[in-house]
Amino acid sequence: MQKQAIFKITSQQLVADRIYELTCEGEQVLQMTNPGQFVHIKVGNFDDILLRRPLSIGDVNLNSKTFKMIYRVEGQGTTRLSKKVAGEEIDVLGPLGVGFPVEEARQGETALLVGGGIGVPPLYYLSKQLVERGVNVIHVLGFQSKKDVFYEEEFSKLGPTYVTTVDGTYGTKGFVTNAIESYKLECDLLYSCGPSPMLRVLNEKYKGQRAYLSLEERMGCGIGACFACVCHTSDDPEGTSYRKVCTDGPVFKVGEVVI
Amino acid sequence: MQKQAIFKITSQQLVADRIYELTCEGEQVLQMTNPGQFVHIKVGNFDDILLRRPLSIGDVNLNSKTFKMIYRVEGQGTTRLSKKVAGEEIDVLGPLGVGFPVEEARQGETALLVGGGIGVPPLYYLSKQLVERGVNVIHVLGFQSKKDVFYEEEFSKLGPTYVTTVDGTYGTKGFVTNAIESYKLECDLLYSCGPSPMLRVLNEKYKGQRAYLSLEERMGCGIGACFACVCHTSDDPEGTSYRKVCTDGPVFKVGEVVI
Amino acid sequence: MSRLSIELPGLSLKNPIMPASGCFGFGKEYAEFYDLDRLGAIMIKATTSEARFGNPTPRVAETTAGMLNAIGLQNPGLSGVLEQELPRLGQFDVPIIANVAGAKMEDYIEVAKKLSRSPYVAALELNISCPNVKQGGIAFGTIPEVAAELTAAVKQVSTKPVYVKLSPNVSDIVAMAKAVEAAGADGLSMINTLLGMRIDLKTRKPILANGAGGLSGPAIKPVAIRMIHQVSQVVSIPIIGMGGVQTVEDVIEMMLAGASAVAIGTANFVDPYICPRLIEELPAKLDELGINDVRELIGGSWREPCSVR
Amino acid sequence: MSRLSIELPGLSLKNPIMPASGCFGFGKEYAEFYDLDRLGAIMIKATTSEARFGNPTPRVAETTAGMLNAIGLQNPGLSGVLEQELPRLGQFDVPIIANVAGAKMEDYIEVAKKLSRSPYVAALELNISCPNVKQGGIAFGTIPEVAAELTAAVKQVSTKPVYVKLSPNVSDIVAMAKAVEAAGADGLSMINTLLGMRIDLKTRKPILANGAGGLSGPAIKPVAIRMIHQVSQVVSIPIIGMGGVQTVEDVIEMMLAGASAVAIGTANFVDPYICPRLIEELPAKLDELGINDVRELIGGSWREPCSVR
Ligand SMILES: Cc1cc2nc3c(=O)[nH]c(=O)nc-3n(C[C@H](O)[C@H](O)[C@H](O)COP(=O)(O)OP(=O)(O)OC[C@H]3O[C@@H](n4cnc5c(N)ncnc54)[C@H](O)[C@@H]3O)c2cc1C
């Protein structure tokens, strides 16, 4: 299966402070059917930034063969990526990994989608698929501050959407868990993606339930060959059993791996 | 004196096989009055190609504040440079070095300008200045093959122009010296730029005459600080006396340095 | 023999290009991208006697034109490799070079002995140079006498040719090479990674959980070329070269330096098709340089021209 | 004292940034670009007892994110430096660190003795690590005992503090550092270049006329960071760090690793204004990271926070 291809950038725009939305077009998009998967991007043609960068698939349009990534400018790689403009080409490896199990949610059930910061993007494509299946979705999106908030409107169109900010400049003050508690949000399933401290809390809170968490880890190959991205399994936390975030994940069932 | 500046590329075009003509605009052009000087170019903003590349000033237009470089795609640096298009910016250090002594040629005298390959470009700006001073110019331009020939027409407008090709596919077959001999070209002064073997022959042939040769050497800094580009002086060929091609040259009087 | 093929102790290579150890897992993942039969050989990930989890994450970090890794030799252990990985790889028609690692001499001996007896293994690569294992590893790779002792011990138990993989983190690479040659090594593979570090400005801690890690990628190529150039002139065993190779030009440069074959590590992560792509590009590049047979390149920077060895 | 200033043996630095030896000549050329008074210090080109022409050309070659050089310590010799270069540089209000090189111990002693007595010299940098001189140089830089002996001998004749410049081409940088510290070094400067090579595919010869040369630039930064991190934790003398620094982030990373000041080499060739530019950018970067005083950074990756030394 051909997994690497040159895509064409159709648009790039700033959607919040240092947050960009990048849309690309290519045949490979037809394989991007599982939300929560990611792509491994070569951010430039130059050797100074050597390794690819993993970015989640944020939204997919199978008709126009385009997909969106939403990313925050962090370091050199994302800085250079943010300089690309429509019409330029980009080398995309993917879709990679195992995404969220959409099929676990049945029609009429309620799914809580909890995202933190740059963990928010994959939840959008997920939410769209869930809604299509007749699942009720509730979104809780956590950000640092008002200036960091993105995609609130888009999510609101799919279901109730609660935004939290750590500094209280927008929405509920505090963490996503504060919103879940204050609004007593109940659900049949939980899907989440975000920073490890957040996932760790959810991993505890939703233990034994139908909850799925998407992890981040620094990656080398992105395809399972280099062993850069492994984590311990919960049943053998000090031992040699492991999962690779890039191929076994990034999405794991709650309680499966040590976060 | 500010010597480094960002120029704007106004055009880039292919003028022969792998030979590009690049025109740039910037204030610094006003200082580019001495033909035979060069600029030190940062070919990209990326760190994989780190060092600057030296290129001769091929032509200057003080009115439009533009200058031309004519270069051959050799390796990585010039390959990347050739990808730049009009409108892009380019980091130029220069003008650098000591060029051809135009003032040595008096009105009515005849100057022979001998160029080999990518040594041809600086002779064009030189020839224009000489013609302006009322000096008669004769050009001998040596290339490998027909496909490599460039600027013949431009030079022809300034004075008689003999082209040689090593493989005989165009003009006189052989080296520039073959043309000088077969056409019995006489001169009051010689100006030359080209590969070392050619310069070595001319250095011998025009010993003691008013002849000026422009050397090439791999460079680091281009401004005299790193000692990458030194050559021995002819009067102390094994000793410690030296000239720096980047600041004492690239143009030297015949017999001054060991080539 | 084709113009690309190379004969080395234990290895009949269709072409001189192979993936480097640790950068290709046990082949499974890349087999989804292309037919592994196209490769000259495959150097599989280091095997230790027991399964290892390796180091805590983060295990990789970016550097200019390179990367740092501190995987810590994660692998399924001898039995996992012998029973699962090798039989799976064995279906391909490509020589397998098994990378042997350990903390103590006895570990190396056990692993070498058993791996060499696998019908799927064509040769061993003795990894005395992994910078990411705390005990043992370093000493084996930096003290000629210790490296020689280990090499001799492994040679005694191995039924297959043994290539010793040298560390570049030494004062005198020539002394290391001569020592392991004298101890019976059938070939060398060089270089492993340089020891490096990156520090995160915000956390103020090294990015790698392990602190330091191995630097690989184009950044280190000049060091690899220099060491291969030095060593190939003083030993008579062949060298499999590696370190920053990304293009056919790099392959040729490394062979001119003195390598008889070339392995590609980090570049697999950048372009999963890099190995077959370079194999495909090689003949045209040889034509361009007027070279008939790839063997003419070996040591071309210091040998008299035209003597194919 | 300003938030950028640093006090080191013999050196009162306005800021921690200075050009590295060999990459700034004797200052003359860069003085045409900016006022040298802005620099923390200046490390001048190596001085040997007699004038040297250095190696044949080509003396530099390109590598990915780096460069190779084999200048071969070209310099006007002790008398030229003492009589012409130093008095010219002396007009600036900036400490001068004189780089001392030689082939034999006696050379070093003579040069160190005389240079240290120049009123324009604030400190010596003992270059025991230049990879580009054939005799002597290498041994001094790779054998701890020899380096210690040389350091002690130079300390005995020098009237100024002595910083010993370490080579990265060693198996054990910590042993080297400890040896020269014990022998009386007042500080260390590290790292010099890694030994590397490039080969021209057409000529089949090394690009540098000298064959091998010293690798510098961003490619080597992780090696520098690692070595400074290791060494700074086991010695109590300060380190002037260098190797691939190009940005204020690099400066800070190197200080967090353990450097007390940072020198910039190759980057001067890329951007002649690099030193004053980084000095200018530093305060804003410190603000961004919430750091009051640049001294808080030194060793920040391994020291307990807040203990400014
Ligand atoms: C499966 C997966 C999906 C991701 N999806 C998104 C997304 O949709 N939007 C988004 O903004 N970011 C996402 N990230 C994080 C993103 O990969 C990093 O922010 C980005 O690579 C930083 O690169 P940089 O060069 O700008 O920063 P640098 O700090 O220079 O990064 C250098 C290296 O660190 C790695 N790295 C840095 N931060 C992270 C991180 N948080 N997680 C993993 N690797 C990291 C990079 O891969 C790179 O190798 C995702 C990460 C993973 C693993």
Ligand SMILES: Cc1cc2nc3c(=O)[nH]c(=O)nc-3n(C[C@H](O)[C@H](O)[C@H](O)COP(=O)(O)OP(=O)(O)OC[C@H]3O[C@@H](n4cnc5c(N)ncnc54)[C@H](O)[C@@H]3O)c2cc1C
């Ligand atoms: C004063 C001077 C003026 C020059 N003027 C011109 C010109 O007008 N047109 C033109 O086409 N070329 C000119 N050259 C040669 C030009 O600098 C090289 O062809 C170019 O740098 C090759 O770079 P590359 O990265 O493409 O090739 P690579 O082979 O990758 O070059 C790598 C390095 O080699 C150096 N280098 C390679 N070839 C030469 C060479 N012949 N002379 C000096 N350094 C070299 C480069 O500076 C660079 O550092 C001039 C050189 C000098 C010294």
Ligand SMILES: Cc1cc2nc3c(=O)[nH]c(=O)nc-3n(C[C@H](O)[C@H](O)[C@H](O)COP(=O)(O)O)c2cc1C
């Ligand atoms: C992620 C990673 C893992 C590695 N694991 C091993 C290993 O297990 N055994 C080994 O001998 N070398 C290992 N290496 C070293 C490579 O085989 C190779 O020697 C080195 O990376 C230089 O080549 P490169 O620049 O092409 O990557 C590893 C390198 C990387 C980048």
Ligand SMILES: Cc1cc2nc3c(=O)[nH]c(=O)nc-3n(C[C@H](O)[C@H](O)[C@H](O)COP(=O)(O)O)c2cc1C
């Ligand atoms: C062209 C050149 C010449 C150098 N000459 C000297 C020298 O004379 N003495 C010395 O101690 N180091 C010398 N060095 C080493 C530098 O001072 C510095 O240690 C090394 O280049 C690493 O720093 P960088 O990566 O910032 O260049 C030289 C480096 C270069 C590139």
Ligand code: FES
């Ligand atoms: S990133 Fe290489 S195994 Fe996951």
Ligand code: FES
């Ligand atoms: S190129 Fe640096 S001195 Fe001439």
